[in-house]
Amino acid sequence: MSLLIQCPLCGKRNGYEFRYGGEDKGAYPEARELSAARWYDYVHGSACTEGVVREWWCHRLGCGTWFTIYRDTRVNRQVQEPRESARQGTGRT
Amino acid sequence: MTSRRSILPEKNPPLQTVYDAVLIGGGLHNLATAWFLAREHGMKSVAVLERNFVGYGGAGRNTAIVRANQRTAENVPLYKEALELWPVLTRELDFNLMFYNCGNMNLLHSEAAVKAARTNVATARFLGVESRILDRKETARRLPALNMSDAITHPVHGAMFHPPGGIVRHDAVVWGLARGALRQGVHIHQRTEALGIEVKNGEVTGVKTNAGTIRTPRVLVSAGGYTAGLVHRLTGLKLPVSVLTIQAMVTQPLKPVFRHVVSSGAYHVYANQTLKGEIATGAHMDPWPNTTIRTSAGYIKHQAEALVELFPCLAGVKFMRSWAGLADMTPDMAPIMDGNLPADGFYINCGWGYFGFKSSTAAGRYMARYLAENRCPDRLAPFALNRFESHRLMGETAAPVLYTPDN
Numbered sequence: 001m002s003l004l005i006q007c008p009l010c011g012k013r014n015g016y017e018f019r020y021g022g023e024d025k026g027a028y029p030e031a032r033e034l035s036a037a038r039w040y041d042y043v044h045g046s047a048c049t050e051g052v053v054r055e056w057w058c059h060r061l062g063c064g065t066w067f068t069i070y071r072d073t074r075v076n077r078q079v080q081e082p083r084e085s086a087r088q089g090t091g092r093t
Numbered sequence: 094m095t096s097r098r099s100i101l102p103e104k105n106p107p108l109q110t111v112y113d114a115v116l117i118g119g120g121l122h123n124l125a126t127a128w129f130l131a132r133e134h135g136m137k138s139v140a141v142l143e144r145n146f147v148g149y150g151g152a153g154r155n156t157a158i159v160r161a162n163q164r165t166a167e168n169v170p171l172y173k174e175a176l177e178l179w180p181v182l183t184r185e186l187d188f189n190l191m192f193y194n195c196g197n198m199n200l201l202h203s204e205a206a207v208k209a210a211r212t213n214v215a216t217a218r219f220l221g222v223e224s225r226i227l228d229r230k231e232t233a234r235r236l237p238a239l240n241m242s243d244a245i246t247h248p249v250h251g252a253m254f255h256p257p258g259g260i261v262r263h264d265a266v267v268w269g270l271a272r273g274a275l276r277q278g279v280h281i282h283q284r285t286e287a288l289g290i291e292v293k294n295g296e297v298t299g300v301k302t303n304a305g306t307i308r309t310p311r312v313l314v315s316a317g318g319y320t321a322g323l324v325h326r327l328t329g330l331k332l333p334v335s336v337l338t339i340q341a342m343v344t345q346p347l348k349p350v351f352r353h354v355v356s357s358g359a360y361h362v363y364a365n366q367t368l369k370g371e372i373a374t375g376a377h378m379d380p381w382p383n384t385t386i387r388t389s390a391g392y393i394k395h396q397a398e399a400l401v402e403l404f405p406c407l408a409g410v411k412f413m414r415s416w417a418g419l420a421d422m423t424p425d426m427a428p429i430m431d432g433n434l435p436a437d438g439f440y441i442n443c444g445w446g447y448f449g450f451k452s453s454t455a456a457g458r459y460m461a462r463y464l465a466e467n468r469c470p471d472r473l474a475p476f477a478l479n480r481f482e483s484h485r486l487m488g489e490t491a492a493p494v495l496y497t498p499d500n
Contacts, residue, residue, distance in 0.1 A: 045333065
């Protein structure tokens with residue numbers, strides 16, 4: 001399963017140097033008045049979009065940086081940030 | 094010989110404007126649900142919607158292994174019932190499903206693994222499932238081709254043996270259930286995609302498809318690896334699922350090499366010899382979600398190395414085909430079977446990961462009961478989605494290697 005990922009510090013590297021960190025679900029939820037449903041959504045809930053998804057990655061075997069990229073899950077390629085109008089289900093709530 | 098074409102007509106039946114139930118996904122779980130809805134509950138006005146063709150997804154891509162030696166007391170009985178259904182369905186469907194109960198051997202490569210297997214065996218026996226530990230000598234006797242040398246990467250200490258498991262011809266199950274459902278009057282609509290769910294006053298009233306709109310009070314989504322994305326598109330509900338591509342391959346046909354399904358967690362490989370003589374093998378999952386269902390050269394190499402180390406006589410044997418399918422992994426390696434969420438009449442059956450084939454018939458039967466009676470069968474209660482919200486995950490992860498990329 002080939003995949004090249006653009007690390008913001010190290011440049012384009014082999015995908016196996018990275019750890020997948022899940023869909024980008026926005027900021028860590030506020031602890032105050034946090035409902036079980038909201039916490040579930042943040043911890044477990046995934047949109048599982050067939051298409052372009054904004055997601056977290058960590059350059060585990062490199063610089064260790066956490067960052068987000070856009071990837072098309074249908075073809076397993078990193079892609080440019082889609083224009084707002086074209087974007088569908090980025091995993092954000 | 095019955096050809097596949099003669100089972101499912103080329104042309105879809107006319108899409109009715111009303112059905113008692115609409116099942117989205119034309120795989121084994123929904124075909125089984127449709128069969129049992131008609132057979133055991135008399136609900137015959139049922140539509141099965143399939144985006145591609147019946148058997149396109151996991152139904153035709155799994156490696157056909159069946160067993161009931163899972164880890165927890167909630168899961169084992171479900172798989173036990175599924176295992177017991179193969180001979181029953183062979184008779185009721187009047188279709189040879191080629192159930193071959195050759196037994197499963199989980200190779201154990203350390204004292205710690207033997208100890209873990211003892212717990213598994215105890216659970217299985219307590220629940221009436223035959224399972225036992227084999228020592229080195231007995232393991233070698235049952236698998237003469239197995240490398241018992243101490244000089245390999247993971248020397249074999251013994252095995253966990255589960256005699257009632259084995260393999261079932263997965264295509265035969267698809268054809269048998271599809272034909273059975275058709276004969277009961279179920280409508281199977283291929284190349285028909287669900288585009289939206291209609292809800293009024295918190296109740297499901299219909300499904301929009303590319304072939305027209307259907308009015309129905311019951312919708313079940315059970316589309317294997319495609320379920321979570323589909324449920325989110327249709328309802329906005331997010332499921333605790335990671336969709337990963339899992340790969341498999343078969344060798345050229347050989348004379349009998351081993352007579353059991355063999356698996357090894359340490360080597361990360363499982364293999365069985367099909368009735369045609371091919372060795373079907375797999376286990377690798379991509380480490381990040383994708384729906385490519387593509388295979389990779391690196392894994393074919395790993396697979397060959399692992400198999401040859403365990404079975405040196407396989408050196409030089411060629412792989413004939415490789416393929417991949419989708420597995421929808423949950424954080425606790427247990428499925429989600431739930432109903433009436435987020436709207437009344439909306440049902441979900443997914444999260445089977447790579448256990449979807451071996452469970453299909455029992456899960457279909459219980460989901461049929463759930464839909465027909467609109468009351469969750471006791472057996473399914475532990476599999477409700479809200480277990481994740483209330484932090485009551487199941488203990489299945491204690492058995493195999495943990496595969497979700499989120500952990």
